[in-house]
Amino acid sequence: MEKYAVIVAGGSGMRMGTSIPKQFLLLRNKPVLWYSINAFLEAYNDLQIIVVLPPDYAETGLQIIRTTIDPNRVWITTGGETRFHSVKNGLEPINKSGVVFVHDGVRCLLTPALIRRCYEATVDKGNAIPSVGEVDTIRVETVNGNELMDRNKVRRIQTPQTFFSDLIKAAFEQDYDELFTDEASVVERLGVKINLIEGEASNIKITHPVDLLIAEKILEEREVQ
Amino acid sequence: MEKYAVIVAGGSGMRMGTSIPKQFLLLRNKPVLWYSINAFLEAYNDLQIIVVLPPDYAETGLQIIRTTIDPNRVWITTGGETRFHSVKNGLEPINKSGVVFVHDGVRCLLTPALIRRCYEATVDKGNAIPSVGEVDTIRVETVNGNELMDRNKVRRIQTPQTFFSDLIKAAFEQDYDELFTDEASVVERLGVKINLIEGEASNIKITHPVDLLIAEKILEEREVQ
Numbered sequence: 001m002e003k004y005a006v007i008v009a010g011g012s013g014m015r016m017g018t019s020i021p022k023q024f025l026l027l028r029n030k031p032v033l034w035y036s037i038n039a040f041l042e043a044y045n046d047l048q049i050i051v052v053l054p055p056d057y058a059e060t061g062l063q064i065i066r067t068t069i070d071p072n073r074v075w076i077t078t079g080g081e082t083r084f085h086s087v088k089n090g091l092e093p094i095n096k097s098g099v100v101f102v103h104d105g106v107r108c109l110l111t112p113a114l115i116r117r118c119y120e121a122t123v124d125k126g127n128a129i130p131s132v133g134e135v136d137t138i139r140v141e142t143v144n145g146n147e148l149m150d151r152n153k154v155r156r157i158q159t160p161q162t163f164f165s166d167l168i169k170a171a172f173e174q175d176y177d178e179l180f181t182d183e184a185s186v187v188e189r190l191g192v193k194i195n196l197i198e199g200e201a202s203n204i205k206i207t208h209p210v211d212l213l214i215a216e217k218i219l220e221e222r223e224v225q
Numbered sequence: 226m227e228k229y230a231v232i233v234a235g236g237s238g239m240r241m242g243t244s245i246p247k248q249f250l251l252l253r254n255k256p257v258l259w260y261s262i263n264a265f266l267e268a269y270n271d272l273q274i275i276v277v278l279p280p281d282y283a284e285t286g287l288q289i290i291r292t293t294i295d296p297n298r299v300w301i302t303t304g305g306e307t308r309f310h311s312v313k314n315g316l317e318p319i320n321k322s323g324v325v326f327v328h329d330g331v332r333c334l335l336t337p338a339l340i341r342r343c344y345e346a347t348v349d350k351g352n353a354i355p356s357v358g359e360v361d362t363i364r365v366e367t368v369n370g371n372e373l374m375d376r377n378k379v380r381r382i383q384t385p386q387t388f389f390s391d392l393i394k395a396a397f398e399q400d401y402d403e404l405f406t407d408e409a410s411v412v413e414r415l416g417v418k419i420n421l422i423e424g425e426a427s428n429i430k431i432t433h434p435v436d437l438l439i440a441e442k443i444l445e446e447r448e449v450q
Contacts, residue, residue, distance in 0.1 A: 137407045137410075153367075157364055214438070
C-alpha cells in the first residue's frame with residue numbers, strides 16, 4: 001500500500017525564546033527535524049514524505065533534507081495560518097489511496113517501530129492515534145467547580161496520527177473550526193471512531209529549551225541499550 | 226495562625242532504577258528532600274514541619290534535616306503502606322487548629338511564593354490546591370470508545386495541597402479507599418468543594434532520572450534571573 005508522511009514543521013518557535021524555530025534547533029549537532037524525517041525514511045523504504053515548512057525556511061528545510069538517508073523521497077511545501085491549514089497543504093500532493101501519517105516535526109524521537117505499529121493498526125481499523133497513560137492527578141473544571149478524573153482512563157495524545165488517505169483527505173475538506181486541535185478531532189467530526197493505540201513515553205515534543213536536554217538524555221539511554 | 230507542613234518522603238524510588246529512594250538523590254550536591262524542607266522553612270518562620278520517611282531511612286532523613294536553615298522546626302515520623310497512610314501518620318502530631326500543607330517531598334523546586342499563595346487562599350476558602358493548565362491533547366476512554374477533552378478545562382494537580390487542619394484531620398478519619406489518589410480527593414469525599422489555585426510550571430516531580438537534569442536546568446535559570 002502507498003505510504004505518505006506529512007511532517008508539520010511550520011511553527012515559529014515563540015515559546016523557546018530563540019529566534020530559530022524549534023524544529024531547526026540542534027540536538028547532538030543535527031536539527032530536530034532531521035531526526036523526524038529519518039525515522040520515517042527508516043521505517044519503510046517505499047514511504048514518501050511531505051515536509052510542511054514556514055514560508056521563510058524553505059532553503060533551511062532543503063539543506064536538512066539533503067543530509068537525510070534518502071532525500072529523493074522527501075518533498076516540501078509551505079505552512080498555512082494554523083496547523084489545520086498546514087496539514088491541508090501537506091495533504092494536497094497526495095493523489096493515490098494509501099496510508100497517511102501526520103506527524104509533529106518537533107516530536108523528533110519517535111521510533112520506526114512506532115511508525116510501523118501505527119501503519120498496521122490503520123490497515124486494520126482505518127486510523128491509529130498513539131497515546132500514553134497519565135501519571136499526574138487531573139481535574140476538570142465544571143459549571144459548579146471541578147471534578148477529579150479517573151486517571152486510568154486519561155490518555156495523552158501523540159503523533160504520528162495515522163489514517164487511510166481517503167479518510168483524512170475527506171476530513172480536511174471540512175471548514176476550519178477552532179476546536180480542531182489535532183487531526184483526530186478533524187476526522188472524528190465525520191462520525192468516525194478514533195482508534196487509540198499505545199504510543200511511546202520517549203516520543204516527546206520539543207517545546208521548551210529544557211526539552212532539548214531531555215531529548216539528549218533519551219538518545220544517550222538508547223545508545224546504552 | 227499555626228502553620229504545619231507534612232512533607233511526604235516515604236517512597237522507595239523503584240521508577241528511578243536506583244537503589245537510593247529519589248527523595249535522597251543529589252541535585253547540585255544537596256538531596257532533593259533538602260530543597261523541599263528549606264522552601265517551607267523560608268516561607269514562614271513560625272511554620273513547623275513533619276517529614277514522613279521510609280522506616281529504614283530515619284537516620285538519613287535526620288542528617289539532611291541537620292543541614293537545613295532551621296532544624297529545630299523539623300520533626301520526623303515514618304511512612305505507612307500507602308500515601309494515604311503516610312499522610313495520616315504525618316497529621317498525627319498536629320494538635321492545634323491552623324493551616325496544614327501536604328507536600329510531595331520529590332517536588333523539590335516549589336517556591337516560598339507558592340507556599341504563601343496556598344496559605345492565603347486557604348485562609349480565604351478552607352483549602353487551596355495548586356494546579357497548572359494542560360498543553361497536550363487529552364482524550365478520555367468511555368464505554369463506547371473515547372472522547373476529546375476540552376483542554377482549556379483540564380488542570381494538572383500539584384502539591385502543596387493546603388487545608389485547615391480540622392478539615393484534613395477529619396477527612397483522614399475516613400476509611401482508606403483506593404480512589405484516594407491525593408489529599409484533595411480525601412477531603413472532597415466529605416462533600417467539601419475543592420479550591421484550585423494557580424501552581425508553578427517549575428514545580429515538577431522528580432520521578433525519572435531525566436527529571437534531575439530538568440531540575441538542574443530550572444535552578445540554573447533561576448540564578449540568571
